[in-house]
Amino acid sequence: EPEVTQTPSHQVTQMGQEVILRCVPISNHLYFYWYRQILGQKVEFLVSFYNNEISEKSEIFDDQFSVERPDGSNFTLKIRSTKLEDSAMYFCASSERTNTGELFFGEGSRLTVL
Amino acid sequence: SQKIEQNSEALNIQEGKTATLTCNYTNYSPAYLQWYRQDPGRGPVFLLLIRENEKEKRKERLKVTFDTTLKQSLFHITASQPADSATYLCALHNNAGNMLTFGGGTRLMVKP
Numbered sequence: 001e002p003e004v005t006q007t008p009s010h011q012v013t014q015m016g017q018e019v020i021l022r023c024v025p026i027s028n029h030l031y032f033y034w035y036r037q038i039l040g041q042k043v044e045f046l047v048s049f050y051n052n053e054i055s056e057k058s059e060i061f062d063d064q065f066s067v068e069r070p071d072g073s074n075f076t077l078k079i080r081s082t083k084l085e086d087s088a089m090y091f092c093a094s095s096e097r098t099n100t101g102e103l104f105f106g107e108g109s110r111l112t113v114l
Numbered sequence: 115s116q117k118i119e120q121n122s123e124a125l126n127i128q129e130g131k132t133a134t135l136t137c138n139y140t141n142y143s144p145a146y147l148q149w150y151r152q153d154p155g156r157g158p159v160f161l162l163l164i165r166e167n168e169k170e171k172r173k174e175r176l177k178v179t180f181d182t183t184l185k186q187s188l189f190h191i192t193a194s195q196p197a198d199s200a201t202y203l204c205a206l207h208n209n210a211g212n213m214l215t216f217g218g219g220t221r222l223m224v225k226p
Contacts, residue, residue: 004157033214042218043158043203055212091157098211100146100165105157 002026006092006106013113016081021109023075023092032075033093033103034067036060043091049075050098082113116141118206118217126223133194135220137187137204147180147187150203152219158203162189194224 005024013019025032034046047057049067066078075094079086089108095101119138127133137147145166150158164171164180164187171178177190191198201219208215 031212035216043152043216045213045215048212050212056208056210058213089155093157098207100163102148102160102163103158103214105159108155108157 002104004092004094004104004106006090006109008109009107010110011112013082013111015084015113019079019082019086019111021077021079021090021092021111023077023106024073025075025092025094026104027073029094029096029104031055031095031098031101032067032069033095034077035091035093035105036088037091037108038088046077046090079111082111084113087111087113116208116215118142118204118215120202120204120217120220122218122220124221124223126225127194129195129224129226131194133191133198133222133224135189135202135222137189137217139185139206139217142185142206143209144182144206146207147178148205148214149176149178149187149189150205150216152201152203158216161202191222194222196224196226198222199224 007022032049037043045058046061048055064080091108093103093105095103117140148163149161152158162178164178175192179188201221203216203219205216
């Protein structure tokens with residue numbers, strides 16, 4: 001069964017460092033998303049991406065964040081200068097379509113900022 | 115502002131009973147509502163989607179209702195099993211359909 005894969009599964013970084021989280025969405029999906037979940041809190045939307053551009057972003061997704069689809073398979077989330085409060089689980093998701101499309105989530109990348 | 119509210123207190127039930135979870139929303143006019151399951155440390159997994167013109171949707175032991183007048187969805191698991199223990203999330207799209215927002219989830223514990 002096709003699945004969304006994410007790497008790394010866990011990354012520890014120092015405050016102020018740049019981090020890139022990688023995702024390989026399901027191959028025939030056209031819509032891509034990043035969510036984050038701080039420990040014990042809700043799953044929060046960060047950004048959606050379609051046709052090589054951001055289609056929606058939340059208030060959390062400030063100038064420190066960027067997304068890219070550098071080739072036909074990868075979808076990356078970059079955090080330019082990490083802060084302690086960026087420590088969270090980051091989930092990538094993809095879907096075939098909007099509105100009625102179910103989202104398929106990866107297993108997440110746990111980011112720990114020290 | 116838009117809100118999706120789920121009971122943040124854990125729901126504890128006995129195996130074999132029916133679990134009922136509630137999702138209330140404000141300032142949305144959704145055409146669809148989705149339910150997901152999330153296990154600790156894992157990503158959410160899609161369970162069911164219900165449309166505004168569907169009062170009820172079933173899938174095996176799962177049943178979802180959607181009342182757009184009350185702005186509420188109910189999620190039922192019949193004949194619950196310990197393996198059903200997880201956090202259940204409801205989710206709504208914005209009008210453009212490009213942002214799916216999750217409620218805070220309700221943790222279900224099914225005891226043998």
